[in-house]
Amino acid sequence: MKKRYLLLIPVVLCLAVSAAAIGYIQIYPEKAPEGTAFLVQTARKKQAQAAKEAETESLTASQKQAKQLVEKMSLEQKLYQMLFVTPEALTQTNQVVRAGAATQAAIEKRPVGGVLYTSQSLQTKAQIKDMLSHTQSYAKASKAGIPVFLGVQEQGGSNAPVAQALQTTSILKADKSTDEKTAYALGQTLAEELRSVGFTVNFAPTVTTDALAASEVKGLQENQVLSAVSAFPNSTDGFQACIKQNPAFMIVSNDTVKEYDTVPCSVSSKVVTDLLRKKLGYNGVVMTGALSDEKLTDSYTEQKAAVLAVQAGADMLLEPSDVDVVYQALFQAVSDGKLTEQRIDESVQRILTAKIDGGLIA
Numbered sequence: 001m002k003k004r005y006l007l008l009i010p011v012v013l014c015l016a017v018s019a020a021a022i023g024y025i026q027i028y029p030e031k032a033p034e035g036t037a038f039l040v041q042t043a044r045k046k047q048a049q050a051a052k053e054a055e056t057e058s059l060t061a062s063q064k065q066a067k068q069l070v071e072k073m074s075l076e077q078k079l080y081q082m083l084f085v086t087p088e089a090l091t092q093t094n095q096v097v098r099a100g101a102a103t104q105a106a107i108e109k110r111p112v113g114g115v116l117y118t119s120q121s122l123q124t125k126a127q128i129k130d131m132l133s134h135t136q137s138y139a140k141a142s143k144a145g146i147p148v149f150l151g152v153q154e155q156g157g158s159n160a161p162v163a164q165a166l167q168t169t170s171i172l173k174a175d176k177s178t179d180e181k182t183a184y185a186l187g188q189t190l191a192e193e194l195r196s197v198g199f200t201v202n203f204a205p206t207v208t209t210d211a212l213a214a215s216e217v218k219g220l221q222e223n224q225v226l227s228a229v230s231a232f233p234n235s236t237d238g239f240q241a242c243i244k245q246n247p248a249f250m251i252v253s254n255d256t257v258k259e260y261d262t263v264p265c266s267v268s269s270k271v272v273t274d275l276l277r278k279k280l281g282y283n284g285v286v287m288t289g290a291l292s293d294e295k296l297t298d299s300y301t302e303q304k305a306a307v308l309a310v311q312a313g314a315d316m317l318l319e320p321s322d323v324d325v326v327y328q329a330l331f332q333a334v335s336d337g338k339l340t341e342q343r344i345d346e347s348v349q350r351i352l353t354a355k356i357d358g359g360l361i362a
Contacts, residue, residue, distance in 0.1 A: 066352035069146075069361075070345050077111055077144045078341075078348045079330045082310070084114035084149065084287060084318050087121060087135075096121050099134035107138045107148070110323055113316060113351050114149030114201065119161035122152075125197060128165060132198030146352070147360040151201035151228065154190050168193055180215040187219020187227075194225050200358060201249070203228045211241035218245050226358045231289060232276060233257060233265060243282050248354045250282055252314065254289035254296050264296055267305055272313035285350050290319035291326065303329030310339055315347035 059067065070078065087096035091106045097120075115135060122128055132150050139148040154162050156174030163171035170189055177183035187205075194202055202225050205213040217227045228249035229242050239250075252266045260275060261268040266288040276282050288309045289295070291302045300308065306317050306326045310333075320326040333339040355361045 060353075062353050062356040063349065065356055065361075066349045069352050070348050073144075073348070075331070075334065075341060075344070076327075077146070078344050079327055079334075080111045080144075081113040081146065081348050081351050082316050082330070082344070083110075083112045083320060083323060083326065084116055084151065084316050085112050085323050086319055087115050087117060089319070089321060089323050090115060097123060097127065097131065099131045099138065103135055104138040107135070108142045110327070111139065111142055111144035111146060112148065112323065113146075114151055116151045116153075116203070116319065117161075117199075118152075119164065122161050122165040125166050128162070128197045136198065147355060149201045149226070149355070149360070150199050151203055152194065152199050153203035154194060154199075155204045155206065156186055156190065162194060162197065162199070166193065166197075177212045177216065180212060183212040183215035184219040187216035187221075188223050189219075190216075191220045191223035191225035195223065199225065200360060201226045201228055203230065203251070206230050207232075207234060207238035207242060209238065211238050213238055214241035214245050217242050217247045221245065221247070224359060226354065228287065231255075233260065233271060240280060243280055247284060248358060249285045249287050249316070250276065251287045251289060251318070252276070254293045256295075263308075264299070266296070266314065267300070267308040267312050269312040272309075277313060283350075285315045285347075285354050286313060287316040288314050288318050291317055292319055292321045302326055306330060307333045307338060310343065310347070315350050 073081075087099075087103070088094060090096075090110060090112060091102050093102065096103070121131070136147060136150065139146065152162055154160050154171070156163075156171050158172055160168075160171050160174075162168070171193060174186055174189075177186055190202060190204065202220055204220070204227065205216045207213045207229060213229065217229060220227045226248035227245075228251055229239070229247045230251035231253035232239055232250050234253060243250075252272055254264045254266050256262065256264050257271070261270045265271040272286055276286065288305075291297075291305055296302070296305045302320055302322065303325055306320065306329055309317060310330065317326060330339065330344075334341055334344065352361065
């Protein structure tokens with residue numbers, strides 16, 4: 001009997017060594033000896049699955065929902081979501097004051113993430129409400145089925161485009177805020193006015209040298225209008241205060257700031273990823289300045305700038321003059337391996353998370 005047990009000892013030792021070896025390979029697959037390719041492949045799959053599960057567990061409910069939506073989208077739909085365009089660029093017309101068949105066809109063909117309106121499109125309250133509601137309904141009814149951000153730059157003062165159309169005295173007479181209370185009140189008033197006609201995003205505030213912008217962000221977003229803060233990194237102190245309020249968007253300047261890099265900030269990974277994302281901890285949607293801005297076009301084509309910006313970490317590209325050309329540049333960059341679809345997914349997940357948190361997606 002003892003001899004039989006003794007015979008089992010080598011078997012047990014062999015199993016123990018094998019288990020230890022497999023465990024070691026799972027932890028250090030790159031150090032596996034030759035001839036263990038299957039074990040290495042299995043170990044790497046388990047590592048990838050564990051990492052994926054850990055990442056999913058760390059997501060908020062809205063991030064998980066956004067991730068599920070992204071997984072069902074085509075590459076075409078994802079790339080168009082990364083564009084925030086004017087209605088004129090979307091429809092390829094000179095001026096848009098209503099949303100009809102041309103807008104519907106354009107959104108079906110180009111399911112962009114956002115549409116930014118300027119004063120030339122805004123006439124009366126009834127006209128603005130009709131134009132925006134139809135645009136939104138077309139986006140929801142399109143094949144992509146994703147609601148669109150409807151944005152405007154409404155900062156208060158005599159040039160406020162929506163307030164001019166609506167003759168909103170309180171906003172037209174609004175001056176710079178002097179304390180946190182008046183800054184919050186301005187944000188609240190702007191949000192109420194914009195929301196009443198259908199806008200979901202305000203390209204405000206512009207941060208200069210103070211932290212009062214943070215209170216305006218709070219006033220906007222607590223009243224159901226998402227804030228797009230500009231233009232990073234003009235004032236890092238002001239932006240740090242704003243980031244604590246979790247603005248939906250951060251617009252990165254097209255200026256070149258030699259303190260950080262020798263290229264425009266919007267195409268600089270040192271600014272977008274290293275400074276804004278990693279150092280300051282911003283997790284929302286990063287948007288470029290206008291792609292048509294000469295600060296970019298003096299050095300790059302819009303197509304080149306778009307690809308560089310996404311490589312640098314930007315999520316949305318603002319105001320391309322030709323939507324189709326920029327889309328094709330992004331698509332080709334993915335095809336060529338200059339951008340991975342995983343990188344695209346990261347941006348689109350942030351965009352859809354903002355739409356969920358902002359109440360655009362139920």
